[in-house]
Amino acid sequence: MMHQQRSEGRLSPSGDTEDSAGMSRLLAPRLAYFAGVARTEHVTRAAQEMQVPQSTLSRAMVRLEQDLGVDLFARRGRTVSLTPAGRTFLGSVERALAEIERAADEVRADADPTTGKVAFGFLHTMGSETVPALIRAFRVDHPRVRFSLVQNYGEAMIERLRSGELDLCLTSPVPDAPDLVGRRLDEQKLRLVVPADHRLASRRRIRLAEAADETFVTLEPGYGLRRITDDLCRQAGFRPRIAFEGEEAETLRGLVAAGLGVALLPPPAVPRPGVVELTVTAPRAAREIGVAWLDGHPDTPPVAAFKKFLLSRRGNLLPD
Structure with a gap:
């Protein structure tokens, strides 16, 4: 005979019905036991396969049903069979256990000394x-x-x-x-990058104060290089007049090449045409x-x- 769903809810110590997070913590240790019993349909055989005492497994199944308030098994002596509720629950449990196993495999693989x-x-x-x-x-x-x-x-x-x-x-x-x-x-030295046709382009070295009247292109606030630029200009005695703010140094080089301003930048991986890069002699221009x-x-x-x-x-x- 099919067992009926129990009407009482599992209560927390405070008297409130367990929320989903609390129920997950309550049920999780018993899910693998449930899947083992459901697979073998025999408590003794499942206990042997999982190498746990049969009494431990039996008590775990009873507590699982009590916590859920639902009969998961129909019992016939030492054998059991899943109720409709048990079959529904088993599908979700197997997916959850497979996901846990996948996650365990993933973190073990990431920690592997050779292939992590x-x-x-x-x-x-x-x-x-x-x-x-x-x-x-x-x-x-x-x-x-x-x-x-x-x-x-x-x-x-x-x-x-x-x-x-x-x-x-x-x-x-x-x-x-x-x-x-x-x-x-x-440490990486910074250079003042100017357009190739700029008034300072014939120079090799420059004091940053000589660029006080120039328009600057910089990275956006929050970037370390932007803070360094602002600080170096302050040390040189001026506040930079900023026309454009970007997110990448090479974009700024493109803006400089287009004649839209000058910039303090680290050396490029590949020299870019249209700009000249000047060594800054004072203040010391570098970033750690x-x-x-x-x-x-x-x-x-x-x-x-x-x-x-x-x-x-x-x-x-x-x-x-």
Whole structure:
């Protein structure tokens, strides 16, 4: 005879009906037991296969039905069969267990010392040359390690580091925060980039104060290079007059080439026609490049290996 759905709800200690999150925590430890019993339709056989005492398994099934308020099994001696409610529940349980197994396989694969994954963030200006060269050098000794690569500006990468989306990031300036570890790796000189037909284009060197009357094109607020630009101009005794703000250094070079302003930028991966790049003699124009990670966050073997590799490149991170 088919068992009827029980009318009482499972109550929390406070007397309120369990919410879905609480019910999930309550049921989760018993789901694999339920799937095993449902598969064998025999409590003793399921207990033997799962290597748990039969009494433990029987009590778990009774408690599962009590917590749900629904009969999942029709019992005939030592054998059991699923009720319609049990068959419905089993389909969802099998999908949930398969998803858990898939997730377990994924995190184990990502942590594998040989074939694991590193989630690595870096500045846009590092993407065309620096990062590819670093990964190529690292994979000489770790040829099967995989990378999830994220290009972004500094503040956005730090937030992704804090949220756990990134393991490591190359950024500038080197962050100084109690929840982060930052290590300086190298320094990159900045140049004043001017149009090829600009009044200063015949010069090789310049004091930044000489560009006080120029219109600047810069990265948007929030970018480390924008903060450095504003600070260098302040040190030179002026506040830059900004005509355009962008998100990538090469876009700014294009704006300079079009005669729309001047810019303080790191060296390009490939020289761009239409611009001249001047060495800034005063104030000292450079930015620190460093690696950052979340303090106290455990590293998987591939992340630890890549972190060690980056730290070994101190002073030799950037191309000549």
